[in-house]
Amino acid sequence: MKKNLFYLFALICSVSLFTSCSDDDDPVYPIEEELAGTYKGELGISVNDTPIGSGILQKVYISKSASGNNQVKLELKNFSFGDFNLGDIQVDPCAVKEQNGAYSFTGSQNLNLAAPIGSCDVTVSGTIKGNTISINIGVTVTALQQEVVAKFDGSKMTGNESKEAKITDFTIDNEFVTEQPVINEASGEITFKVNDAATDDDLKALKPVFKISEKATVSPASGVAQDFSGGKTVTYTVVAEDGTTKVYAASIAGSQNFLKYSFDTWAIQHEGLRNEYWNPEPVNELSTSNEGAGLLATLGFKGGYPVVEEKDGYSGSSAKLITLYTKGAGFGMAPAITSGSLFTGIFATNPSDQLKSTQFGIPYAKKPLSFKGVYKYTPGDNYVDGSDKKNVLENLETVDECSIMAVLYEAVDGEGNEVILTGHDIASSEYRVAVAVLQDGTAKADWTTFELPFNDLEGKSYDASKSYKLAIVCSSSKDGAAFKGAVNSTLIVDNFEILGE
Incomplete structure (x- = not known):
């Protein structure tokens, strides 16, 4: 009887002990189902209690550790502070505990990083509640005698977030x-x-x-x-x-340069004399065919000047170019028509070779990109062909057109001599490198804007080691250099601008 009671007591104790041990076993937490994932948030960093950065966008990766249940692996990639990059921080394992619906985790690890950092002791503590995470990371950088503390607060990503950052x-x-x-x-x-x-x-x-x-x-x-x-x-x-x-x-x-001509200010030339006229400023850069007309004025011509100020212009004053009927003027020296001509360069009267009077171009030390401005144009009615002084043809059916262009050309030839293009060769010289030409020279009753690119001529290109001149050339009759055009053809221009670099 006593023996049977002993066995019964032993059985009860063994069952009780087994039950007690089973109750003490840790529960298995839903790490992969709830905790694991990528968390995006902001990182704040301090070194030896001195803040050195805050609001740093960062990702933290939580995954189940291979070391056992209720343990996670934490990864923080590209962790840096100051001029030092600690690279990827990985602490595995971190022990997980649950309390009041939140999961806490702690862990530590020794990492060997590149010089001069060397060996670092890393400790991690954090809390995950729902989709939010909060982590403290401590790094002891013995080689630098620094205690680095990083605090991270973030939220779990769904995996459907946009990846585009542009x-x-x-x-x-x-x-x-x-x-x-x-x-x-x-x-x-x-x-x-x-x-x-x-x-x-x-x-x-x-x-x-x-x-x-x-x-x-x-x-x-x-x-x-x-x-x-x-x-x-x-x-x-x-x-x-x-x-x-x-x-x-x-x-x-890089920087670019603007060469601008507004035509708002004009200067008087030959003041008080019979051939007095006005010229747009700056007079050391801009010239007109007025100088030639001024010579005719001294010889009794009273037909006015081919370039005048238009006070009611596009913005402020503008330049008005007019093709004049000059047949017989200057005791027959003048051509049948004199087109209004405005250009960069100088006018040096050459009675024996009138086309040489226009010496086009001013020094230009940039690569021109574009030429823009505004204009209006009205062709005259009486088209005259005065190319043959002995046989001038008038009232032709040809409709006049204007001409607006800019030419970049080499300022020095192969022997070191200055190159000056004139009415003879501004449209044909071998020294021309790039041109910007208005293709439509027909009538324009309203103000019309143009912006013309500079196009390199065949086999030519800008060379910064060379010297160049830039010629802007405008005419109220496009064939005025050949003494052809319609009387009273009128071209009004304003706000010229050359863009170069």
């Missing part, structure tokens, strides 16, 4: 920006050009306005003034919804 459009609305920014997506470079007259102060307050990928964020923000002076580069960081980062570097790629 600047899709970038503009700067400023008078000193001559060429709008161009985005090189492959290199992440954004470059633009500015007027070479811009000062450092002008370039310190440029306000880029841009667009980015949907759901992405960017720093610094669009519309915020930035300092591009002194060759500075402004870095823009675009972060996609999923945390993908793209960095763009915006900078000035």
Whole structure:
């Protein structure tokens, strides 16, 4: 009887002990189902209790550790502070515990990183509740005698977030920006050009306005003034919804030059004399066929001047070019018609060779890109062919057209002599390199804008080591150099602008 009672007591104790041990076993937490994933958030870093960075966008990766149940592996990629990059921080395993619906985890690891960092002790503690995570990471950098503390707060990603991180459009609305920014997506470079007259102060307050990928964020923000002076580069960081980062570097790629003629101011020439006339300023750059007409005036010609100021112009004053009927003027020295001619260069009267009187071009040390301005044109009724003085033809059915062009040509020949193009060869010289020519010289009753690119002539190109001249040449009759045109053909021009770099 006693023996049976002993066995019964032993059986009860063994069952009780087994049950007690089973109750003490840790539960298995739903790591893969609930905790594992990618968390996106912001990182703050301090070194020896001194903050060195905050709001740093970062991702943390949580996965189940291979070391056993209720343990996770934590990864923080590309962790850096100051000038030091610790690379990828990985702590495995971190023990997980559950309390009041939240999961906490802790772990530590010794990492050997590249010099001068060397051996580092890393400790991790954090909490996951729902889809949010909060982590403290401590790194002891013995070699530098630094205690680095990183604090991360983020939320779990769904996996459906957009990966696109791009600047899709970038503009700067400023008078000193001559060429709008161009985005090189492959290199992440954004470059633009500015007027070479811009000062450092002008370039310190440029306000880029841009667009980015949907759901992405960017720093610094669009519309915020930035300092591009002194060759500075402004870095823009675009972060996609999923945390993908793209960095763009915006900078000035070069400067450009504007040669402008407004025709708002005019200077009197030969004041008080019989051949007095007005010329647009600057008179050391701009000239007209008025000088030749002035010579005719001294010989009794009273038909006026072929280039005059139009006070009611496009903006302020403009230059009005008129084809004059000069048959028989100057005791027969003058051609049948004298077209209104406006050009860069000088007019040096040459009675024996009138086409040599127009000496086109001024020194120009840039590569011209475009020629623009505004004009109006009204052809005259009486078309005259005065190419043969002895047989002048009038009232021809030909409709007159105007001419507007710009020519870049070499200023020095192969023997070192100065090159001067005249009415004989401005349209044909072998020294011409690039031209910008108005193709449509027909009537334009209203103000018409033109913007003409400079096109290299066959076999020619700009060479910065050479000297050049730039000739802007306008005529109220396109064949005026051949003494052909319609009487009273009128070309009005304004706001000329040459863009060069």
